Amino acid sequence: MRLTRMFVPTLREVPAEAEVVSHKLLLRAGMIRQVARGIYDFLPLGVRVLRKVEQIVREELTRAGAQEILLPAVCPAELWQASGRWDRYGKELLRFKDRHDREFCFGPTHEEVVTDLVRREIRSYRDVPLNLFQIQVKFRDEVRPRFGLMRGREFIMKDGYSFHLDREDCEREYDAMFAAYRRIFDRCGLQYRPVEADTGAIGGSRSHEFQVLAASGEDAIVSCTQCDYAANIEKAGIGVPTPAARVEAPAALADVATPGQRTIEEVATFLKLSADRFVKTLLYIVDGSETVVVLVRGDHTLSEPKLKDALGAQTVALAGEAEVEAATGAPVGFAGPIGLVRAVRIVADHALVGISGAVTGANKADTHLTGVDQARDFPDVVAADLRVAETDDACPRCEGRVTLQRGIEVGQVFYLGTKYSTALNATVLDAEGNERPLEMGTYGIGVTRTMAAAIEQNHDDAGIVWPLPLAPFQVVIVPVKWAEERLRTTAQRLYDELLALGVEVVLDDRDERPGVKFKDADLIGYPLRVTVGPRALERGAVELKQRRDADATEIPVDEAVARIAALVREGLAGF
Numbered sequence: 229m230r231l232t233r234m235f236v237p238t239l240r241e242v243p244a245e246a247e248v249v250s251h252k253l254l255l256r257a258g259m260i261r262q263v264a265r266g267i268y269d270f271l272p273l274g275v276r277v278l279r280k281v282e283q284i285v286r287e288e289l290t291r292a293g294a295q296e297i298l299l300p301a302v303c304p305a306e307l308w309q310a311s312g313r314w315d316r317y318g319k320e321l322l323r324f325k326d327r328h329d330r331e332f333c334f335g336p337t338h339e340e341v342v343t344d345l346v347r348r349e350i351r352s353y354r355d356v357p358l359n360l361f362q363i364q365v366k367f368r369d370e371v372r373p374r375f376g377l378m379r380g381r382e383f384i385m386k387d388g389y390s391f392h393l394d395r396e397d398c399e400r401e402y403d404a405m406f407a408a409y410r411r412i413f414d415r416c417g418l419q420y421r422p423v424e425a426d427t428g429a430i431g432g433s434r435s436h437e438f439q440v441l442a443a444s445g446e447d448a449i450v451s452c453t454q455c456d457y458a459a460n461i462e463k464a465g466i467g468v469p470t471p472a473a474r475v476e477a478p479a480a481l482a483d484v485a486t487p488g489q490r491t492i493e494e495v496a497t498f499l500k501l502s503a504d505r506f507v508k509t510l511l512y513i514v515d516g517s518e519t520v521v522v523l524v525r526g527d528h529t530l531s532e533p534k535l536k537d538a539l540g541a542q543t544v545a546l547a548g549e550a551e552v553e554a555a556t557g558a559p560v561g562f563a564g565p566i567g568l569v570r571a572v573r574i575v576a577d578h579a580l581v582g583i584s585g586a587v588t589g590a591n592k593a594d595t596h597l598t599g600v601d602q603a604r605d606f607p608d609v610v611a612a613d614l615r616v617a618e619t620d621d622a623c624p625r626c627e628g629r630v631t632l633q634r635g636i637e638v639g640q641v642f643y644l645g646t647k648y649s650t651a652l653n654a655t656v657l658d659a660e661g662n663e664r665p666l667e668m669g670t671y672g673i674g675v676t677r678t679m680a681a682a683i684e685q686n687h688d689d690a691g692i693v694w695p696l697p698l699a700p701f702q703v704v705i706v707p708v709k710w711a712e713e714r715l716r717t718t719a720q721r722l723y724d725e726l727l728a729l730g731v732e733v734v735l736d737d738r739d740e741r742p743g744v745k746f747k748d749a750d751l752i753g754y755p756l757r758v759t760v761g762p763r764a765l766e767r768g769a770v771e772l773k774q775r776r777d778a779d780a781t782e783i784p785v786d787e788a789v790a791r792i793a794a795l796v797r798e799g800l801a802g803f
């Protein structure tokens with residue numbers, strides 16, 4: 229393409245609305261524009277990147293035996309009511325009515341719709357396994373759409389679903405999709421980690437997220453420095469429990485007045501004790517009915533997904549003020565495991581087992597207890613791994629220690645079991661003629677988010693540094709002065725020859741100063757720049773520069789086309 233014919237409105241100024249680098253650079257490089265909060269136009273360069281991600285996804289899934297379909301974006305409420313998600317999904321689900329007053333939603337994910345399709349068409353075990361995917365616009369009315377394409381409201385997702393006769397076959401497909409996802413993100417040229425993940429609102433029992441490593445990532449991931457264990461921090465297990473802090477001679481239990489001091493920090497400051505001497509007491513409502521007391525050490529953070537797992541619960545929610553008062557007889561801020569007015573189950577994090585000389589709420593207003601000894605004062609607890617992992621915690625798999633990194637979730641695979649097939653009555657007849665609910669897996673990739681994640685991971689002060697497989701164009705040719713005939717004709721010839729070889733190339737035929745052209749080239753992030761300038765050309769040479777490198781190399785103009793084509797073919801290994 230010739231740049232004078234292209235629609236690439238680059239910006240010099242950093243747009244005020246953008247917080248993260250990918251958002252700033254996508255706007256500045258003229259790839260996207262905001263239409264409404266979390267809703268964007270994709271301009272030509274943006275679309276080219278999008279199509280590249282899509283094409284890699286499509287090729288690898290097809291290679292793995294999945295078939296592409298396209299489901300409606302507008303979905304009838306009945307299917308969502310049948311699965312129970314119409315009520316559970318909350319405000320993220322964009323709902324509306326048609327002219328006949330029938331309810332619909334704009335699909336945020338398509339388990340219901342695809343299960344409905346399959347239940348209508350599939351009868352026998354001979355029809356499975358079946359793996360279907362689509363690449364489609366999704367809508368989630370996110371509470372806080374932000375960071376441009378990283379968390380939009382309207383975004384493009386690849387969502388895939390597989391159907392099987394039994395769990396074993398579904399797990400086999402899960403592994404096949406896991407491998408396909410690895411190939412996809414390898415081919416995108418991204419640094420990522422698959423991590424064990426919570427199954428969240430979609431439900432199911434086994435899941436991995438694919439996290440692109442980037443300091444700006446919204447997710448924290450825990451990985452072992454010695455083995456390949458990695459997990460989302462929500463889920464990450466902790467190996468050897470931290471030994472409880474013991475004081476030499478256990479003190480007697482004593483009331484201490486702590487007027488108005490409710491939080492651990494407040495009480496710790498007030499009593500001049502460190503936070504690890506505290507038993508933090510939280511009350512949770514489990515599966516909508518049972519009140520459970522949850523204990524973690526004062527300096528630790530509770531992980532709700534881990535609590536859910538430990539209790540084998542579907543839902544856990546922090547208790548409200550009234551529930552806290554009913555169980556403890558005290559206002560919020562003074563709860564503790566000793567002397568509760570109502571008998572409730574108590575679960576404690578491993579780090580509290582055996583703790584002594586500790587402090588906790590006294591279940592009385594403005595009062596805490598000191599000298600608390602777990603074994604003596606509240607022996608009836610179920611110990612579990614409940615807290616959020618921290619740097620240097622023990623790996624749950626090996627002798628190693630863990631580190632924390634930031635990541636951007638670009639994909640997730642789930643083993644779903646029969647959750648949706650049972651709800652929607654999607655069954656097949658097995659070889660013996662028995663009717664069985666289909667086993668399902670579900671597999672998503674954020675196509676637009678992948679585009680943003682690629683930038684978060686690959687940029688510098690001057691702009692985007694696209695990995696070659698995702699770049700909107702592979703090469704830009706910059707004649708430093710378009711008006712000069714010798715430069716123009718050389719640039720034009722290189723351009724024509726590269727095009728003929730199938731190289732994706734832009735010719736910067738604008739009448740701009742070289743500085744402007746270089747700035748735009750760096751901002752847009754073409755992996756390779758060819759500069760046609762008067763001095764080099766006198767020596768019969770042009771300059772070749774990779775976006776990743778600081779320096780350019782001169783090469784004979786007669787060899788330029790072959791060298792560039794080879795570099796592009798070989799993924800730009802070096803000159």
Ligand code: ATP
Pocket residue numbers: 337368370377378379380381383385428430637638639640672673674675676677678
């Ligand atoms: P998150 O935890 O970031 O909200 P999710 O786990 O709810 O995402 P999934 O249901 O797993 O998302 O959707 C599959 C993929 O779609 C995600 O891995 C992510 O890459 C992408 N995605 C989800 N929500 C958004 C969004 N608001 N904007 C852009 N991409 C998104």
Ligand code: MG
Pocket residue numbers: 437637639640
């Ligand atoms: Mg997810």
